[in-house]
Amino acid sequence: MTNERRVLVHPDQESLAGAVAARFITKTLDILDAQEIAHLSLTGGSMASAVLDAVWASPARTSLDWSRVHFWWSDERWLPDGDPERNDRQARDALLDRLEIPAEQVHAMPSADSGLDLDSAAASYAEDLARFGTDGLAHPVFDIAFLGVGPDGHIASLFPHRSGIRVTDRTVIPVRNSPKPPPERLSLTRPVINGSQRIWLVLAGADKASALGLALAGASRDEVPVAGIKGRRRTVFFIDQAAASEVPEELIAREY
Known part of the structure; x- marks a missing residue:
């Protein structure tokens, strides 16, 4: 595929979330028709929470066999387990805890109260990724990365x-002195993200226009x-x- x-x-944030949720369900159905397991990376x-809320609200969600889906995260705030600011907590509240998904298929990044330090936590998540490595890689190939x-x-x-964007010799890195709070975080590296079959970037608001352009x-x-x-396929x-407002006209798709 090219x-x-x-x-x-999309006109507004509500229609945006609904459209992405609908495409997510449809594409995951296609993926599971073609292979036994789907690996999805969340953000x-x-x-992101609005999209997952919309997935839960869609009657079509029941057509998916969620027991065949593995969930991962592209990054996480270094906060205690269950903290409402953690990405995994937000995703669990919006969708994951409402579904029947085996606990071992929800691959949350370690928390600040896990007993690990930040470097050990990065190594631990790297080990989890490596257990599902494919194509000779030390990580799964995500079918969809949000x-x-x-x-x-x-x-x-x-x-x-x-320096994080330039790291290519690791799959997970510790992040310190983040310009956005909290200062300590964990993150996948660019090669892992770019190894995804499909990368779906979801963003809203005028404050994102300049960076996107x-x-x-x-x-x-x-x-x-x-x-x-850039994902492997799309x-x-x-x-x-x-x-x-700053997107080149020729890049705006009239249909998916």
Whole structure:
């Protein structure tokens, strides 16, 4: 399949969340028709929670065999287990705890009260990824990787002008002195994210327009980390109208 990079614009945040949820269910059904297990990577933020809420609200969710899906995270805040600011807690509240998914298929990153330090936590998650490695890789190939994009263009916990976006010899890194609180985090590295079959970036709001426009115009990944993100098959930016003001017209898809 041709590697594509496209932008889909929706009128507002509510329609955006509903459209992504519908596509998520449909695409995961297709994936599970073709293979036994699906590996999906989740992200944090308000739009990510809105999408998962919309998945739960859709009657079509019952058509999926959720017991054949593994969930991972692209990054996590270094906070105690159950903290409402943790990405995994938000995803559990919005969807995962409402579904019948075997606990061992929900691969949360270690928490600050796990008994591990930050470096050991990164190594632990790397070991978990390696257990499901495919194609000679030390990690699973995600069938769909969801990402948000910050106003500064960061993805996962890979921030502008920081070394994280350039790391290629590890799958998981500890992040310290993050420009966005909390200061300590865990993050997948760019090669793991870019190894995904499909990357779906979901972003809304006028404050995201500049970073998105720069990324699509070919900015440096060091300056705008999202510019360095591209999935194996497709990279789709699902955005609302407010975020679309600086998107090149030729990249806006009229249909998916």
